[in-house]
Amino acid sequence: MNHPQMMVSNKLINEFKTCNQLKYSGKLNIKSVNGQKWIFYYHAGKMIWATGGTHPFRRLRRQFAQYCPSIDIDKIHLHPQELSLDYWDYCLLVSLYNQEKIKPEQMTAVIENTTAELLFDLTQQANFYSISCDRNQELFLEAPVSISDADMSLKLMQESWEDWLASGLKNISPNLAPKLRKPEELQKHVSSAVYNNFVTLINGKYTLxxxxxKxxxxxxxxxxxxxxxxxxxIIELVKVFDLPLRIIEVNKNSFIKKNTNPNSLLVACVNNNLSLSQTLEDILIPNGFRFINIQDTIHALSILIEHRPNLIFLNLVLPVSSSYEICAQLRRISLFSNTPIIILRDSDSPLERIRAKVAGSTDLLAKPISSDKVMGIVRKHTQAFSESVISH
Structure with a gap:
C-alpha cells in the first residue's frame, strides 16, 4: 500500500510527464497548502526554466558563483517592474546572454541546475504538504540554448530524493542554515583546524x-x-532571510526602454516569447530606438493606444488570439491605420505572407531574427517618419 507521501510524489511526476508527452508550451503552476509556490516553464515539452520556492535570490547568487564567476551579481540592479514578473530571474539571464556576458554552456548550466534545485525543493515539500497544479498558456518562454529533456530532469530528481532519504535527511531542508550551538562540545570531537572551519562557516548565515x-x-x-x-x-538549523539584489526606483513609464535622444522612435512588440523580446530590445536600443514589450495581451490594445508606437511587431500564437487577429483589430483603429505592423513567424512561406497581408500587416519577418534583419525592416518602414522629424 502506498504511503500518502509517495502518492503526492506520484501526482507530481504524472503532471510533469503529461507536460512532456503533450509537448506543452506554457506555465505549470504548483502551490502547496502552506503557501509555497513554484512555476515551471515549458516549451514544446521541455522544461526550460523554474522559479519560486524559497530564497530565489540566494539561489541565483549560487548559480552565478558556480557557473558565471566573472559576473559580479552585486553590481546588477533591478527595477520594481522587472521584479513584478514571476520570471525576472530568467529575464536577467537572457539579457546577460544576449549581451554575450555569459556563454551558452554557462546559461545551460544555470538553467538546468536551477531547475534541479526547484524540483528537489518541491519534492521535499510535497512529502509534507498537499499540493495543487494548474497549467497556463498565456505566456511561454523560449530558451536560446539547448536544454536537457524533461524526462532526464525528473529521473535526476527522483534519484536525488532517494539518496537524500537513504542518508537519513528526510526532515532536513537544505534551505535552512546550520548554526553552531555548543562550540565547547564541538571542540571535544574535532581537530582545531576543523573547529576553526566550523566557526567560520557554521554561523547561521549560509544555508546548506x-x-x-562554498x-x-x-x-x-x-x-x-x-x-x-x-x-x-551541537549544531541547530535556523531559518534565514533571502539576499535580494538592489532595487532602483523608477517612474511608472519605466517599462519603456529609452535612450538619450528625445526624438527617437518607439518600437513596440506584442509578444509572449521572452527571449525574443530581449533580443529585440538588445538590437533596437543601441541603434537609437526606444522599445516597449507588451506581454499583457488582454490590455495590449489599450497600452498601444496610450503610447502610440511608430512601429509594431506582433509575435503571438495563442488559443485566444493570434498576431493576425491583433493586427486586424489594430487596423480597425484609425490611430494605427498607417502604422507599420510587422508579423513575426517561424517561416516566410507564401501562405504566411498571404495570411499576413489579409490581416493588414505591413510586412512579415521570419525567425530566427538577427540584428541585420531587424534593423533592415525597421529602417525600411520608419524612414519616411524619420525624414519628417529631421525636416522639422
Whole structure:
C-alpha cells in the first residue's frame, strides 16, 4: 500500500510527464497548502526554466558563483517592474546572454541546475504538504540554448530524493542554515583546524545549499556530514532571510526602454516569447530606438493606444488570439491605420505572407531574427517618419 507521501510524489511526476508527452508550451503552476509556490516553464515539452520556492535570490547568487564567476551579481540592479514578473530571474539571464556576458554552456548550466534545485525543493515539500497544479498558456518562454529533456530532469530528481532519504535527511531542508550551538562540545570531537572551519562557516548565515557551493561539494555530502552534530544538538538549523539584489526606483513609464535622444522612435512588440523580446530590445536600443514589450495581451490594445508606437511587431500564437487577429483589430483603429505592423513567424512561406497581408500587416519577418534583419525592416518602414522629424 502506498504511503500518502509517495502518492503526492506520484501526482507530481504524472503532471510533469503529461507536460512532456503533450509537448506543452506554457506555465505549470504548483502551490502547496502552506503557501509555497513554484512555476515551471515549458516549451514544446521541455522544461526550460523554474522559479519560486524559497530564497530565489540566494539561489541565483549560487548559480552565478558556480557557473558565471566573472559576473559580479552585486553590481546588477533591478527595477520594481522587472521584479513584478514571476520570471525576472530568467529575464536577467537572457539579457546577460544576449549581451554575450555569459556563454551558452554557462546559461545551460544555470538553467538546468536551477531547475534541479526547484524540483528537489518541491519534492521535499510535497512529502509534507498537499499540493495543487494548474497549467497556463498565456505566456511561454523560449530558451536560446539547448536544454536537457524533461524526462532526464525528473529521473535526476527522483534519484536525488532517494539518496537524500537513504542518508537519513528526510526532515532536513537544505534551505535552512546550520548554526553552531555548543562550540565547547564541538571542540571535544574535532581537530582545531576543523573547529576553526566550523566557526567560520557554521554561523547561521549560509544555508546548506550555500555551504555546498562554498565548500565545492554536493549538498547531500555536506548535509550528511553535519547530521551527527545536528542530532547531538551541537549544531541547530535556523531559518534565514533571502539576499535580494538592489532595487532602483523608477517612474511608472519605466517599462519603456529609452535612450538619450528625445526624438527617437518607439518600437513596440506584442509578444509572449521572452527571449525574443530581449533580443529585440538588445538590437533596437543601441541603434537609437526606444522599445516597449507588451506581454499583457488582454490590455495590449489599450497600452498601444496610450503610447502610440511608430512601429509594431506582433509575435503571438495563442488559443485566444493570434498576431493576425491583433493586427486586424489594430487596423480597425484609425490611430494605427498607417502604422507599420510587422508579423513575426517561424517561416516566410507564401501562405504566411498571404495570411499576413489579409490581416493588414505591413510586412512579415521570419525567425530566427538577427540584428541585420531587424534593423533592415525597421529602417525600411520608419524612414519616411524619420525624414519628417529631421525636416522639422
Amino acid at each position: 545549499w550555500d555551504l555546498a557551493v 565548500m565545492k561539494q554536493s549538498v547531500l555530502s555536506v548535509s550528511h556530514s553535519l547530521l551527527p552534530y545536528i542530532s547531538k544538538g
